[in-house]
Amino acid sequence: MSEYVVELKNATKRFPGVVALRNMQLAVKPGEILGLIGENGAGKSTLIKVLTGVHQADEGQIFVDGVEQHFKDPNESAAAGIACVYQELNIEKLLSITDNIFINKWLKKGNLLDYPTMHKKAKEVMASLGQDVDPTKPAGNFGMGVQQMIEIAKAVLINAKMIIMDEPTSSLGEKEVEQLMKTCRELKARGIGIVFVSHKLEELFELCDRVTVIRDGEYIETRDISGWDNDSLITAMVGRSLDNQxxxxxxxxxxxxxxxxxxxxxxxxxxxxxxxxxxxxxxxxxxxxxxxxxxxxxxxxxxxxxxxxxxxxxxxxxxxxxxxxxxxxxIAFLTEDRKGQGLVLAQSIRTNLILANMKGFSTGMFLNEKRIEDAGQKNIASLRIKTPSIDEIVGQLSGGNQQKVVIGKWVNTDxxxxxxxxxxxxxxxxAKVEVYNxxxxxxxxxxxxxxxxxxxxxxxxxxxxxxxxxxxxxxxxxxxxxxxxxxxxxxxxxxxxxxxx
Missing domain, CATH: 3.40.50.300 (P-loop containing nucleotide triphosphate hydrolases)
Structure with missing residues (x-):
C-alpha cells in the first residue's frame, strides 16, 4: 500500500508552442493538507487539469492508493476519488442547493427523482460543513462562502479521497475564510487529502502540513511547513529574492x-x-x-x-x-471581475490591449499595426506576461496573466x-511587485x-x-x-x- 493517496510522477504536457509541464511531481498523503504554490503561468492550472482528467499528460503516471490510473475524462478522475473546487465556481445559481449537489448523480425511487432523500442528504452534508441552510432554496440566494461549500459538498458526496482547492479564499470575506479553514481541518481529520492552491503565504503557514513549489512548469521542491519561511518560499517560487514586497x-x-x-x-x-x-x-x-x-x-x-x-x-x-x-x-477602471468585465476571452492579447483606446492606435480609419505591435511587446515585457506570442488567445492564459493584460489595456490609454x-x-x-511598479x-x-x-x-x-x-x-x-x-x-x-x- 502506498503512503500517498494520490501521486503524480514525471508528468509532461505539451501544447502548441509551449511545454506546460515538464517531469512534474506531486504526492499527497491521506489526511494531509499539501500547499501548492507557483507564479502565474508556472503550470498549476495544467497540473490540476491533468489530475482531474481534463487533460491527459503526454508522459508520466498517476497513482491513486498505489494503483496506476489513466483518466480519459473528469468522470473517470472523480470515480477514482479526485475532486476539485475551482476558483471559478461551477454553480448553477437558479437551481436549488440539492440540485447542485446531486447534479448528474440523482437518487431515484422507481422512475422518479427521490427529492425527499436528496434534500435530507443535502441538508446533512451541508450541516457537516458548518452550513445550516435550506437545500430547497436556489444556490444563487446565498453568498460565495455557501456556494463554495456546495462545491465541497459535491466532493464529500462522491467520497473523494483527495480534494483540490484552487485559490479557495480569493472571493471570500474574513468570516468565510475562517469557516473554510475549519472545514479543511475537519476534512483532514476524516483522512481526506487536500491540495490547497494559494498565493497567500499566510494561509499556507496557517493551514498546510507541507508545501510544494513549482516554477516554469517544473517541480522545484517539497518541504514540511516548518522548513519554509516567507523568504525561502518566495525565492523558490520566483527564482530570485524579492527584498521588498x-x-x-x-x-x-x-x-x-x-x-x-x-x-x-x-x-x-x-x-x-x-x-x-x-x-x-x-x-x-x-x-x-x-x-x-x-x-x-x-x-x-x-x-x-x-x-x-x-x-x-x-x-x-x-x-x-x-x-x-x-x-x-x-478615468480608467480595472474591474475586479477580469473575465466578465475586463477582457474578451476569445480574442488575442493584441486585440485586448487596445480595446480601451482603439482611436489612439489608429491612423485615419485604419488600425496602425506597428503601433499596436510596439505597444503590445512593451506591455508583455514590462508586465512579464507569460505567453508564446502577442497573438495568443487571452482565454488560454493563466488568471494572473489575464490580469496583467487588463492592466496593460488601461496603461495604453491617455x-x-x-x-x-x-x-x-x-x-x-x-507578479504583485510588477503591478506595484x-x-x-x-x-x-x-x-x-x-x-x-x-x-x-x-x-x-x-x-x-x-x-x-x-x-x-x-x-x-x-x-x-x-x-x-x-x-x-x-x-x-x-x-x-x-x-x-
Missing amino acids: FPKEIGVKSAEPMLKVEHLKETGVLKDVSFEAYGGQILGFAGLVGAGRTETMRAIFGADPIDGGTIEIKGKQVHIKTPRQAIQHG ADIFIFDEPTRGIDVG VMNSLVKQGKCVIMVSSEMPEILGMSDRVIVMRGGEVMATVDRDSEHFNQEDLMKAAWGGKLDD
Missing part, C-alpha cells in the same frame, strides 16, 4: 485634487460618500466585504447610476452616466485617474491612482492615504504619516469604530 515610491502630490467626490448617494448602497484623490499619490480604499468600495468606483465610472452627489475632475464638475463618458474624462479594484487578486508574489510609474508621471484592496498589508504597503468604508459610508481618512496608519486602527474603523483625533 511593497516597493513604495513617494511621488509629488498635486496642489489640487485631481478627483473630488462630494455627497455621492445610491439608494440602498452608498450613503453620502465624499473624498479627494490627488495626482502623484495612491489613495487606498479599505474595508470589509460589502463595505461599498467597488460600488463607489462603479458609480464614479458611470457603470451604476447615482441618486445624488457631484464629481469634479481637475476642479471642473462633470456628469458621468456611462463608462464611455468616464473614459473620455480620463487616462489621468486610474482605479485599480483588487488589482493583485489571484496574482503571485512576484506599474502603480509607481503612474504616480511618478503625476497620475492619480486609486487602489481598492482587501489585503491590509497591500493597503499599508502602497497607499499614501487610506479611505476606510463600512456599509456604504466613509468611516475614516488616514494619511500615511498619521499615528492611525496601522492595521489595528484601520480594522477598527472597518468594523465601525471611531478613531481618536
Whole structure:
C-alpha cells in the first residue's frame, strides 16, 4: 500500500508552442493538507487539469492508493476519488442547493427523482460543513462562502479521497475564510487529502502540513511547513529574492485634487460618500466585504447610476452616466471581475490591449499595426506576461496573466485617474511587485491612482492615504504619516469604530 493517496510522477504536457509541464511531481498523503504554490503561468492550472482528467499528460503516471490510473475524462478522475473546487465556481445559481449537489448523480425511487432523500442528504452534508441552510432554496440566494461549500459538498458526496482547492479564499470575506479553514481541518481529520492552491503565504503557514513549489512548469521542491519561511518560499517560487514586497515610491502630490467626490448617494448602497484623490499619490480604499468600495468606483465610472452627489475632475464638475463618458474624462477602471468585465476571452492579447483606446492606435480609419505591435511587446515585457506570442488567445492564459493584460489595456490609454479594484487578486508574489511598479510609474508621471484592496498589508504597503468604508459610508481618512496608519486602527474603523483625533 502506498503512503500517498494520490501521486503524480514525471508528468509532461505539451501544447502548441509551449511545454506546460515538464517531469512534474506531486504526492499527497491521506489526511494531509499539501500547499501548492507557483507564479502565474508556472503550470498549476495544467497540473490540476491533468489530475482531474481534463487533460491527459503526454508522459508520466498517476497513482491513486498505489494503483496506476489513466483518466480519459473528469468522470473517470472523480470515480477514482479526485475532486476539485475551482476558483471559478461551477454553480448553477437558479437551481436549488440539492440540485447542485446531486447534479448528474440523482437518487431515484422507481422512475422518479427521490427529492425527499436528496434534500435530507443535502441538508446533512451541508450541516457537516458548518452550513445550516435550506437545500430547497436556489444556490444563487446565498453568498460565495455557501456556494463554495456546495462545491465541497459535491466532493464529500462522491467520497473523494483527495480534494483540490484552487485559490479557495480569493472571493471570500474574513468570516468565510475562517469557516473554510475549519472545514479543511475537519476534512483532514476524516483522512481526506487536500491540495490547497494559494498565493497567500499566510494561509499556507496557517493551514498546510507541507508545501510544494513549482516554477516554469517544473517541480522545484517539497518541504514540511516548518522548513519554509516567507523568504525561502518566495525565492523558490520566483527564482530570485524579492527584498521588498511593497516597493513604495513617494511621488509629488498635486496642489489640487485631481478627483473630488462630494455627497455621492445610491439608494440602498452608498450613503453620502465624499473624498479627494490627488495626482502623484495612491489613495487606498479599505474595508470589509460589502463595505461599498467597488460600488463607489462603479458609480464614479458611470457603470451604476447615482441618486445624488457631484464629481469634479481637475476642479471642473462633470456628469458621468456611462463608462464611455468616464473614459473620455480620463478615468480608467480595472474591474475586479477580469473575465466578465475586463477582457474578451476569445480574442488575442493584441486585440485586448487596445480595446480601451482603439482611436489612439489608429491612423485615419485604419488600425496602425506597428503601433499596436510596439505597444503590445512593451506591455508583455514590462508586465512579464507569460505567453508564446502577442497573438495568443487571452482565454488560454493563466488568471494572473489575464490580469496583467487588463492592466496593460488601461496603461495604453491617455487616462489621468486610474482605479485599480483588487488589482493583485489571484496574482503571485512576484507578479504583485510588477503591478506595484506599474502603480509607481503612474504616480511618478503625476497620475492619480486609486487602489481598492482587501489585503491590509497591500493597503499599508502602497497607499499614501487610506479611505476606510463600512456599509456604504466613509468611516475614516488616514494619511500615511498619521499615528492611525496601522492595521489595528484601520480594522477598527472597518468594523465601525471611531478613531481618536
